[in-house]
Amino acid sequence: MTEHLVDPQTPRDLKAFIAGLPKAELHVHHVGSASPRIVSELAARHPDSKVPTDPEALADYFTFTDFAHFIEVYLSVVDLIRTPEDVRLLTYEVARELARQQVRYAELTITPFSSTRRGIDERAFMDAIEDARKAAEAEFGTVLRWCFDIPGEAGLEAAEETARLATDDRLRPEGLVSFGLGGPEVGVPRPQFKPYFDRAIAAGLHSVPHAGETTGPETVWDALTHLRAERIGHGTSAAQDPKLLAHLAEHRIALEVCPTSNIATRAVRTLDEHPIKEFARAGVVVTINSDDPPMFGTDLQNEYAVAARLLGLDERGLADLAKNAVEVSFLDDAGKTRIKGEIDSYTAEWLGR
Ligand SMILES: Nc1ncnc2c1ncn2[C@@H]1O[C@H](CCC(=O)c2cccc(C(=O)O)c2)[C@@H](O)[C@H]1O
Numbered sequence: 001m002t003e004h005l006v007d008p009q010t011p012r013d014l015k016a017f018i019a020g021l022p023k024a025e026l027h028v029h030h031v032g033s034a035s036p037r038i039v040s041e042l043a044a045r046h047p048d049s050k051v052p053t054d055p056e057a058l059a060d061y062f063t064f065t066d067f068a069h070f071i072e073v074y075l076s077v078v079d080l081i082r083t084p085e086d087v088r089l090l091t092y093e094v095a096r097e098l099a100r101q102q103v104r105y106a107e108l109t110i111t112p113f114s115s116t117r118r119g120i121d122e123r124a125f126m127d128a129i130e131d132a133r134k135a136a137e138a139e140f141g142t143v144l145r146w147c148f149d150i151p152g153e154a155g156l157e158a159a160e161e162t163a164r165l166a167t168d169d170r171l172r173p174e175g176l177v178s179f180g181l182g183g184p185e186v187g188v189p190r191p192q193f194k195p196y197f198d199r200a201i202a203a204g205l206h207s208v209p210h211a212g213e214t215t216g217p218e219t220v221w222d223a224l225t226h227l228r229a230e231r232i233g234h235g236t237s238a239a240q241d242p243k244l245l246a247h248l249a250e251h252r253i254a255l256e257v258c259p260t261s262n263i264a265t266r267a268v269r270t271l272d273e274h275p276i277k278e279f280a281r282a283g284v285v286v287t288i289n290s291d292d293p294p295m296f297g298t299d300l301q302n303e304y305a306v307a308a309r310l311l312g313l314d315e316r317g318l319a320d321l322a323k324n325a326v327e328v329s330f331l332d333d334a335g336k337t338r339i340k341g342e343i344d345s346y347t348a349e350w351l352g353r
Pocket residue numbers: 029032071074075078109110111113114115117149150151152153154181182183184210213261291292
């Protein structure tokens with residue numbers, strides 16, 4: 001994204017440090033990463049859509065009154081992805097944007113149910129994302145992995161379909177590492193998804209549900225108890241429960257924090273009220289992520305700048321944040337060591353200038 005996106009209160013030098021810092025992104029949605037250019041291109045291809053074709057008008061379109069409104073707009077963009085070629089183009093362009101921000105490794109949350117129910121052939125869908133993943137790694141050097149998530153509000157039919165697509169040996173893509181649960185939380189209790197998470201975990205996938213983004217800490221407990229969560233998407237409301245914070249810290253269950261997202265969907269009122277400080281103070285492993293960056297007018301660099309301000313971090317603190325994400329990622333040990341080494345040498349070189 002452009003320079004103006006970076007938090008205006010961040011010193012210029014720290015901005016430059018963040019821009020070059022090798023990073024890992026653990027919580028970013030596939031469709032939610034479509035750039036204004038891609039969205040307007042797809043909208044122009046499908047004139048029946050209410051999504052604006054003018055990239056300038058998208059900023060207004062991407063202003064949300066609440067979480068439900070965000071999901072409504074999100075689904076109007078999902079409706080634009082109609083062919084395997086749309087899927088391939090989107091995935092490849094997302095990787096290009098990540099590479100531009102020095103993201104070396106990303107776990108991209110994909111909702112295959114939303115595409116197969118809209119008529120995209122499941123085999124062609126898997127081939128499209130895998131094709132883009134391999135091309136991106138070869139051309140940009142960014143390693144992509146997938147998290148397939150259940151859109152919880154679409155019910156158990158969606159859960160069944162997502163579990164099938166994630167565990168069927170003939171379909172399951174090589175890049176798939178984890179299983180998630182997204183969408184609204186109100187009225188969508190987590191425990192009902194236990195059998196689907198059990199199947200995914202038995203098939204070797206990691207458990208990374210969203211929880212505590214728009215409901216209270218009990219949803220985070222449910223995600224831990226019933227879905228055996230290894231990391232939590234958002235977990236914002238965990239700050240209300242000191243026992244939960246202690247549990248997350250003790251078991252090194254990381255939170256995938258997405259500060260600007262929480263403001264844009266109105267889950268949190270202002271950045272200054274964001275509980276990221278409480279997480280850090282309680283010793284919880286915090287990772288910084290962008291969620292649906294163009295929809296929230298942000299990118300990963302900006303999220304690091306916001307975190308630096310809220311947590312009062314210097315270069316070393318930011319490097320530690322970046323290393324947190326690598327450590328709790330589902331990359332293999334050799335890959336983790338390589339990226340952490342890159343972060344250390346970059347930081348040492350920067351500070352020794
Ligand atoms: N901040 C977020 N927090 C939570 N989720 C987020 C966030 N950002 C993006 N998502 C994505 O939104 C999807 C929601 C899709 C959904 O609810 C739905 C309901 C009924 C039908 C259909 C359909 O496709 O027909 C879809 C989730 O699966 C998730 O991947």
